[in-house]
Amino acid sequence: MAHRVLIAEDRQTTALIMSGALQEAGFAVAVARDGEECLALVRSFGPELVVLDLMMPKLPGLDVLKKLKADPQTHHLGVIVCSAKDYKTEVEQASELGAFAFLAKPVAPPELVGLAQRFFSTLGPARAPAPAPAPSPGEVFTPRVQAENGVARLWGTRGSIPVSEAAFVRHGGNTSCMEIDTGTDRLIFDAGSGIRSLGLSLLAGGPRHLHLFITHTHWDHIQGFPFFAPAYIPGYHITLYAPAHTDKDLESIFRGQLDRAYFPVQMEDMRAQLEFRDLGGEALTIGGCRISWEYTVHPSPTVGYKVEIGGRRLAYVPDNEFLKGYLGSPETLSMDEERVAMHAGLIEFLTGVDVLIHEAQYPNEEYPKKIGWGHTSVANACLLVKLCAAKKWIVTHHDPAHDDTFLGHKLTLTRQFLARLGSSSLVEHAYDGLTECL
Numbered sequence: 541m542a543h544r545v546l547i548a549e550d551r552q553t554t555a556l557i558m559s560g561a562l563q564e565a566g567f568a569v570a571v572a573r574d575g576e577e578c579l580a581l582v583r584s585f586g587p588e589l590v591v592l593d594l595m596m597p598k599l600p601g602l603d604v605l606k607k608l609k610a611d612p613q614t615h616h617l618g619v620i621v622c623s624a625k626d627y628k629t630e631v632e633q634a635s636e637l638g639a640f641a642f643l644a645k646p647v648a649p650p651e652l653v654g655l656a657q658r659f660f661s662t663l664g665p666a667r668a669p670a671p672a673p674a675p676s677p678g679e680v681f682t683p684r685v686q687a688e689n690g691v692a693r694l695w696g697t698r699g700s701i702p703v704s705e706a707a708f709v710r711h712g713g714n715t716s717c718m719e720i721d722t723g724t725d726r727l728i729f730d731a732g733s734g735i736r737s738l739g740l741s742l743l744a745g746g747p748r749h750l751h752l753f754i755t756h757t758h759w760d761h762i763q764g765f766p767f768f769a770p771a772y773i774p775g776y777h778i779t780l781y782a783p784a785h786t787d788k789d790l791e792s793i794f795r796g797q798l799d800r801a802y803f804p805v806q807m808e809d810m811r812a813q814l815e816f817r818d819l820g821g822e823a824l825t826i827g828g829c830r831i832s833w834e835y836t837v838h839p840s841p842t843v844g845y846k847v848e849i850g851g852r853r854l855a856y857v858p859d860n861e862f863l864k865g866y867l868g869s870p871e872t873l874s875m876d877e878e879r880v881a882m883h884a885g886l887i888e889f890l891t892g893v894d895v896l897i898h899e900a901q902y903p904n905e906e907y908p909k910k911i912g913w914g915h916t917s918v919a920n921a922c923l924l925v926k927l928c929a930a931k932k933w934i935v936t937h938h939d940p941a942h943d944d945t946f947l948g949h950k951l952t953l954t955r956q957f958l959a960r961l962g963s964s965s966l967v968e969h970a971y972d973g974l975t976e977c978l
């Protein structure tokens with residue numbers, strides 16, 4: 541278990557530099573942007589060391605330090621105070637209050653890491669955060685969300701092209717993007733337009749090495765990348781993974797959409813370290829996550845991904861034409877039939893997942909005109925979910941022609957048909973911003 545450090549710093553860039561250095565050194569890090577948030581995170585994140593800026597909004601660092609030292613639950617916490625050199629009186633006060641050390645701003649990352657290591661060398665191995673103290677009379681009971689293995693968040697759930705009219709606001713209009721935040725690592729799936737907001741959120745802190753898994757390189761899965769802020773910031777390292785094409789390599793495809801004819805900024809202006817990798821045969825391990833993939837039916841080399849973390853399994857399969865061309869009722873189909881058996885690899889890959897994020901883009905009456913476009917009818921998707929016995933199905937990749945009212949009816953139909961097939965999987969619709977605890 542990693543030692544936990546809380547950084548209380550209102551300047552985003554400074555917080556980013558400090559958290560990056562500490563994470564690289566193997567610490568688990570959280571960032572608070574003001575004094576009040578710092579106190580809240582001390583309770584919820586349970587740090588062993590706090591790196592405290594003296595000049596912060598809402599509650600100045602010295603007041604935070606006084607509160608920490610006055611509370612028997614937190615008086616033992618290590619505190620490193622950061623301040624500009626000319627705040628001599630405040631620094632003296634901080635030291636009298638029991639701060640472990642002082643760091644002059646601008647903070648040099650190696651010095652910060654060295655101090656943190658020195659502090660923890662006196663502590664011994666990391667322990668789980670202490671259980672919340674028994675409430676004092678009159679205190680409000682506030683249970684907290686449990687997400688031991690991290691959180692998956694959908695940033696884009698629309699297929700084909702972004703939409704923005706009022707009739708789409710409930711599900712959202714951004715094209716495909718999902719983030720998995722494990723607390724230490726950040727995995728991103730697809731770079732549709734949803735990745736723009738995700739990129740901005742990442743600037744608040746977190747790891748500097750990001751892993752971006754692309755299901756396939758159709759526009760709706762890569763069009764947001766030119767707007768992904770971390771790509772322009774030196775110090776970020778972004779590894780992109782995708783299934784190999786026979787004629788073009790991944791870097792050329794990404795470089796192509798930054799051609800001057802399409803976009804004013806070129807790949808050379810992206811100052812992050814970009815690394816392009818074709819998916820090989822082996823599953824990948826990143827931190828505590830195992831990431832594997834399987835090909836789907838779609839008109840371009842396309843995969844679905846499965847992430848296993850702490851015994852939980854989530855699969856992300858936004859584009860897949862299961863039972864391509866089949867217009868009958870799937871109620872009578874079983875694994876013995878050839879049209880089903882040809883998908884045995886994918887079915888096995890998805891069997892028993894806790895969360896399946898998979899499309900069902902076309903209502904059955906629309907499907908005959910769209911055979912071969914790479915997307916599944918509602919009824920055929922229901923059969924896949926039944927066969928792989930996913931515990932929960934989140935339907936994503938909504939058609940840009942389907943507004944919120946239409947999708948509401950479509951969800952009711954999906955639930956009814958799934959039940960008719962005898963499946964007990966829970967089903968809900970993806971929307972931009974949906975989170976799932978892992």
Ligand SMILES: [Zn+2]
Binds near residue numbers: 699700716758858
């Ligand atoms: Zn798509």
Ligand SMILES: [Zn+2]
Binds near residue numbers: 756758838859914
């Ligand atoms: Zn596609």
